[in-house]
Amino acid sequence: MRLFAAIIPPPEILDEVAAALAPVTELVEGVRWPDRATWHLTLAFYGEVPERALPDLEVRLARAAARHPAKRLAFAGAGAFAKRVLWLGLTGDPLVRLAASTRAAGRRAGAVQTDDKPFRPHLTIARTRHPTDLRPLVEALSSFEGSSWAADAVHLVHSRLGATVRYESLGHWALAPDERG
Secondary structure (H helix, E strand, C coil), rough: EEEEEECCCCCHHHHHHHHHHHHCCCCCCEEECHHHHHHCCCEEEEEEEHHHHHHHHHHHHHHHCCCCCCCEEEEEEEEEEEEEEEEEEEEEEECCHHHHHHHHHHHCCCCCCCCCCCCCCCCCEECCCCCCCHHHHHHHHCEEEEEEECEEEEEEEEEEEECCCEEEEEEECCCCEEEEE
């Protein structure tokens, strides 16, 4: 099973993102805009995980989530990775420690993590097959500032590859209450 841990933004926040993207989708040719049903913030990518490791991974993710408070986040600004991935950035509570905990949960459960890149929280909103100058899109979205929202759960997501990518949440675990209110 191809799995990852993620935070899934609420529908009203995804509505804001979709509204911001609508006027810019034709600015650059060759850009693929994934369905909003696939939008998420990846905390840890586990790659192919044997089904027998799933129960242990679920227990460890529940523990990891319970150790971290809910986060106040907002999407803001845009950028690109390697001229192939367009993303929106985040402001608010850092996710670095939560991401490290979900990555450690996967390692301890025997999930083979195939992504050892430094954690950079972002929402991937578009991709290209070939390196493309995405600067017009980055510039058009650079002033985007979304509403603040509560990230209050970690999801374990099964990624099903095919003609279209489909994601299925296998479970989710609440983050601890944010004591700051």
